[in-house]
Amino acid sequence: MSVRCWGRPVLPSLGSLALITAIGLGATAASAQDRRQNAPGEFDFYVLSLSWSPSFCEDAAERGNGGGRSQQIQCGGRPFSFVVHGLWPQYERGFPEYCDRDSWLDRNIMTSMLDLMPAPGLIFNEWKKHGTCSGLGARGYFETIRKARAAVKIPPEFIDLASPKTVSPDDVETAFIKANPGLPANAIAVTCNRSRLSEVRICMAKDLQFRACDEIDRRACKRDQVTMPPVRGG
Template identity: 75%
Template sequence: MIAVFAACAAALLSTAAPAQDRRQNAAGEFDFYVLALSWSPSFCEQASERGNAGRSQQIQCGGRPFSFVVHGLWPQYERGFPEYCERPAPRLDRRIMNSMLDLMPAPGLIYNEWDKHGTCAGTSARTYFEDIRKARAAVRIPPDFIDPKETRTVTPAEVEDAFIKVNPGLSSSAIAVTCDRTRLTEVRICMSKDLQFRACEEIDRRACRRERLEVPPVRGG
């Protein structure tokens, strides 16, 4: 009887667990990218509340004002995603890291994104970070999010609509807004391997469901 129960439980668990992609963590074998744009003022407020004073926080949250910064360009499957596709990851050239600080204003972030996501792209480090720059250049930031001076309150849909309005070809099925308990945290935009906007149902399902979000103003300046 115990054996029968154990077999039934195992069957139920296997049915409930999401199927692992057959290509799991094979470099270069994925379906599309997610360009993750982090709202830097929210990141800095979160860091301040947690009492974090690491070097990355000091760089990003110091005197230079940042609005949206690139969190990463993440290879994705239609369901799930690969990560850490080479262990250990090939060492990232410091010159490449330095070249990305205008978009990703913390060395630790750049190194981590290469180890976790870049190694799954199936390209050289230089090509991967060139693709990050191209992806970011393909997305226009709405005027209200370039240099806000005061805290605003918005809905997730209003953020999406603002991006859709200034980016021809971008649709609501290709963008997702994420949040913490009260604030806008990221805008995630799905792109094909050739960096064109494309739909992504799973990313859209994981979007923020809160009714209203705060958008803290840009710091410094």
């Protein structure tokens, strides 16, 4: 590429090339962003994320992180299996976040959700990052979480898991599909860390019916096998 000045070709400096490249990359990133970015209520579907709590707690223990009150509640005496990590508004590509940074969550609403999301800090964060993008008020958003969770049956073999279980991500998907008639294979994704099952993510339309979500499905765990630590106290 050259730039003409007084009729003579002048090559741009390295600094100019870097600036041009940066502008180009910025334009590419902007074009990839959904035009509705961070407009509350303007999204395509939800992802219900169900976290395997024993994996979370074992990961935290390995990090030597005593955690705050939220972690102590989740990883304390009460046995938790799958818990709700969140209900996330999504675009077909990408997602909105922090659509109203000034919004606050009433403590009474937070405490009402501890049976499904056993960590106060998680509940506050999910409202700020994801709930404010739903277009719903705080109470309506968490009522929607409760309805979404009620629409999904946990396979019985995972409810009171008493000993470590080695599974393939496909086996977990198959178990959820069997327990939830109408759940298509491209509406569910299992995620993992280096060795443990982390989450099961299920895609739902705004009316909470199961629906396909290719981008979420592509991000599923690629490992052949993962471990599910037992339910605490099991």
